[in-house]
Amino acid sequence: MAVDFDRSIIGSEFDHTVFAPVTKEAIVEYARTSGEPAPNDVTAPPTFVVRLRGHRWMPENLPKNLGRAGFDAGKDIEFGAPVRVGDVLTAVSTVHDIYEKTGRTGSMAFVVLRTLVTNQRDEHVAIIDQKMMFR
Amino acid sequence: MILDLHTHSDASEDSRAPVETYMKWLIRKHDVLPIDGIVLTEHRQWDPQADYRQLEDKYGLLILRGAEVETDYGHVLVYGVNDDITGHFDFTNVRLSAQELIPAVARMGGLAVPCHPGRPTIGLCEHYEHKPPIEGVVAVEALNGGSRRGENERVQHLIERYGYHAFGGSDSHLVSFIGICATEFDDDIRSIGDLVNALQGGGYRPLDFRDRLKKDA
Amino acid sequence: MHVRFEEVDVGHDLHTLSLTLSGEQVKAYAVAARMPGARFMSDAEARAEGLPGQIVPGNMSLALFSRVIAESFPGATLKKLSATFRGLVHPGRPFVVHGVVTEKHRTDHGDLVECDLVLESSEGDRWVTGTATVQFRPRT
Numbered sequence: 001m002a003v004d005f006d007r008s009i010i011g012s013e014f015d016h017t018v019f020a021p022v023t024k025e026a027i028v029e030y031a032r033t034s035g036e037p038a039p040n041d042v043t044a045p046p047t048f049v050v051r052l053r054g055h056r057w058m059p060e061n062l063p064k065n066l067g068r069a070g071f072d073a074g075k076d077i078e079f080g081a082p083v084r085v086g087d088v089l090t091a092v093s094t095v096h097d098i099y100e101k102t103g104r105t106g107s108m109a110f111v112v113l114r115t116l117v118t119n120q121r122d123e124h125v126a127i128i129d130q131k132m133m134f135r
Numbered sequence: 136m137i138l139d140l141h142t143h144s145d146a147s148e149d150s151r152a153p154v155e156t157y158m159k160w161l162i163r164k165h166d167v168l169p170i171d172g173i174v175l176t177e178h179r180q181w182d183p184q185a186d187y188r189q190l191e192d193k194y195g196l197l198i199l200r201g202a203e204v205e206t207d208y209g210h211v212l213v214y215g216v217n218d219d220i221t222g223h224f225d226f227t228n229v230r231l232s233a234q235e236l237i238p239a240v241a242r243m244g245g246l247a248v249p250c251h252p253g254r255p256t257i258g259l260c261e262h263y264e265h266k267p268p269i270e271g272v273v274a275v276e277a278l279n280g281g282s283r284r285g286e287n288e289r290v291q292h293l294i295e296r297y298g299y300h301a302f303g304g305s306d307s308h309l310v311s312f313i314g315i316c317a318t319e320f321d322d323d324i325r326s327i328g329d330l331v332n333a334l335q336g337g338g339y340r341p342l343d344f345r346d347r348l349k350k351d352a
Numbered sequence: 353m354h355v356r357f358e359e360v361d362v363g364h365d366l367h368t369l370s371l372t373l374s375g376e377q378v379k380a381y382a383v384a385a386r387m388p389g390a391r392f393m394s395d396a397e398a399r400a401e402g403l404p405g406q407i408v409p410g411n412m413s414l415a416l417f418s419r420v421i422a423e424s425f426p427g428a429t430l431k432k433l434s435a436t437f438r439g440l441v442h443p444g445r446p447f448v449v450h451g452v453v454t455e456k457h458r459t460d461h462g463d464l465v466e467c468d469l470v471l472e473s474s475e476g477d478r479w480v481t482g483t484a485t486v487q488f489r490p491r492t
Contacts, residue, residue, distance in 0.1 A: 026384075033377070033384040034415035037422045046430045047418050050411040051386045072410035074149070074436040079429075099148070100229050101179065102205045104255045107229065131436075149436055151483040156455050156466070163362060283477050308436070309481055310454040311468040 005063035005098060012061070015093040017054030022087045026051075044083040049117055049126040050075070052091045058132070059095050059113070066109045067134035073110060074131040080124035088120040096129060109134045136324050137342060138197065139173045139317045141212060141250055141276060141304025146185070147178040150308040154187060157313045158194040167351045168314040168344055172197025174214065174304075174330070176250075179204060179227050181216050199327050202226055203250065208233035208269055209257040212276070212304075215245030215331040238271040246331045250276040251306065253289035260289050268297060274334050278303035278341035280316040302334065303341030317342050354427030357456070357463040357488035366424040366451035366467060369416060373408060373443045381412045408441040413480045416449050417469045421484050424451075424467075428486045431464070435482035446474045451484070463488040 024041055027048065031038040036045040058070070083089065096114035100107065111132045117125040143150035144157070154175065161170050173196070175187075180202065187198040201214040204226050211233060213220065220243050224231060233249075240247040252259035252275045259275060277290045278301070294301050303316040321338035324330050333339060375394065382392035387409050390397035395405040414435045421430055441447065448471070455466040464487055471480035 029384045033381040034412060034419075036415040036419045045415070045418060045422075046433065047411065047415045050414065051384070053386050072437060074434070075410065075414060076432070076434040077414075078432050102210070102229050102257050104257065106256050151434055159362070160454060281478075284475055309468040309470075309483065310466075311452050 004065065009059070009061050009095050010097060011094055012059070013092060013094050014059035014061070015054040015056040015091070017052075017091050019052060019089045019091070022083055022085055022089065024085045027083075027085060039082070042085040046079050046082075047077070048083050049077065049079075049128060052089060052115070052117060054091050054093060054115075056093075062095075062111060063098070063109075066111070070111070070132040070134045072130065073133035076129040078127040080126060081119060081121075083119070083125060087125075089125060090118050092116050106135055136171050136320045136322070137169055137317050138199075138320065138324060138330070139170055139305050139307070139314045140302055141176050141203070141279065141306045142173045142313060143177060143203075143306070143308050144175055146175070146180070146182070147308070149178070152307065152310045152313070154198065155190055156310045157307075158190055158196055158198075160310050160313055161196060162194055164314070167347045170196070170314040170317055172199065172324070173313065174199040174201050176201045176203045176212050176304075178202075179229070181221050181226055183218075183221075197324065199330060201327070204231055204236070204247075205229040205257070206231040206233035206236055208249065208262045208266065209252065209254070209259050210250050211236060211247045212250045213240055213245060213247045214334065215240075215327050217244060219243040220245055233269050237269055241271055244331075246273070246334050248272070248274045248276065248302070248334065250304070251279040251282055251286065252276065252293055253286035254279075254282055258286070258289075260293055263293065272297070272299060274300035274302055276304055277301035278316045278343055279306050280304065280312055280345070281306035281308070300334070300337055300339065301341050302339060303343065315343075315345050315348060317344065354489070355425050357465070360425070360453055360456055360465050360488075362453050362456060364453040366420050366453070366469070369420055369423075369449040370446065371416070371449070372446040373412075375406050375443045378406060378408050378412065378443045381415075382409055385409065385411055387411065403440070405442055408443060410435065410437040410480070413437065413441060413471050414482075416471065417451075417480075417482050417484065420449050420451055420469060421467065421486055425465070425486050425488070428465075428488050430484060431487045432485035433482065434484075435469075435480055437480055439477065439479040441471065441479050447471055447479065448474070461487070
């Protein structure tokens with residue numbers, strides 16, 4: 001499967017979501033189930049930001065011959081201001097890269113999606129690069 | 136002389152290891168990892184401008200460069216990359232013909248050798264089960280630091296049957312995995328040309344330092 | 353008790369986690385992380401997707417990396433975290449999460465420590481690998 005696509009989709013924005021205010025319940029539940037310690041009940045553990053799934057979590061204009069349903073192949077996250085109860089977070093997502101490689105399970109296409117997260121004070125909260133693998 | 140022939144820096148998209156941090160780590164760990172140098176074999180790319188001579192001088196370790204490319208017989212390490220080779224083969228193509236690549240690289244002054252041959256799908260062993268052997272293979276990576284249980288062991292049969300030389304490499308994508316497997320050469324290696332000649336000629340063997348590292352922990 | 357930057361050495365092993373996650377733990381995390389995909393809910397649902405069984409979300413492995421950092425360096429701040437998911441992690445199978453300090457440096461952005469992180473099976477198969485950058489409080 002050769003991935004053939006219009007490279008102009010690289011950099012294109014596919015989602016812009018403003019989330020409801022972060023609740024204490026969400027923070028406590030995330031910390032409890034992940035085992036990741038939160039500094040306190042009003043500040044989220046760092047990886048809490050991965051729960052931000054916008055209106056569209058995948059772009060609509062991906063190449064059609066990528067393969068069947070994707071798998072999470074990895075993440076790079078840069079953390080800024082911590083997430084606190086009451087924060088109103090905004091996530092803007094773009095297509096960052098698309099490439100092919102081969103591995104143990106055969107030929108794979110990778111789509112890297114970049115999400116910039118800010119809070120109501122326009123502070124940088126996180127940059128999340130998510131690699132989705134299709135085969 | 137001991138070299139790690141298969142390494143990835145942060146130039147490869149799935150590695151997080153800066154070259155200088157590799158150097159510092161090797162200096163610090165020299166008593167358990169007596170590595171004299173590394174070969175950077177980045178995935179599917181070749182940067183003709185990359186130059187690590189300053190780091191070589193600073194740390195006293197050899198830093199050579201090659202590439203890891205993807206073919207219809209699995210992944211292949213290419214040493215002695217030059218303009219002729221990159222003019223003829225697109226390293227970003229994940230469907231290169233190994234039957235064409237390996238002899239052609241040798242004609243153009245380099246050397247292409249299959250890596251992690253015991254790995255499913257991207258290793259030579261599985262392809263040899265139903266395809267003819269590749270002309271011009273002189274060596275295979277018998278010891279790969281990133282392989283899973285059983286994958287390195289599968290390679291022995293290949294070596295015995297076809298008479299390939301055997302070398303080792305860490306396949307490191309993280310700093311702390313550099314040098315865990317390597318290759319010991321009888322002769323000194325000072326350049327990529329020396330490496331190509333040595334790999335063609337023999338007089339080397341794979342080394343496994345993983346047990347040493349466990350004892351050191 | 354907080355760890356001081358001066359107390360951390362390159363080569364310093366991080367805190368190790370030895371775990372076997374249950375299917376229920378994985379499901380609970382997936383719900384809390386707003387990832388209600390069938391593959392994370394049960395063996396039957398995962399098999400219906402063509403998988404060998406229920407799988408642990410990659411994000412949960414990421415959270416375990418963050419936990420190792422927090423337990424190794426109390427009081428420090430996680431600035432960057434990366435993970436490459438190299439193999440499927442299944443509940444019910446024991447694994448170990450561990451890491452090592454690979455670099456430390458003083459920068460304009462603070463005192464930083466770099467770490468390698470690995471999640472591997474009890475037989476040594478590396479399912480998840482990654483790195484972290486940790487910022488320490490400046491000396492007062």
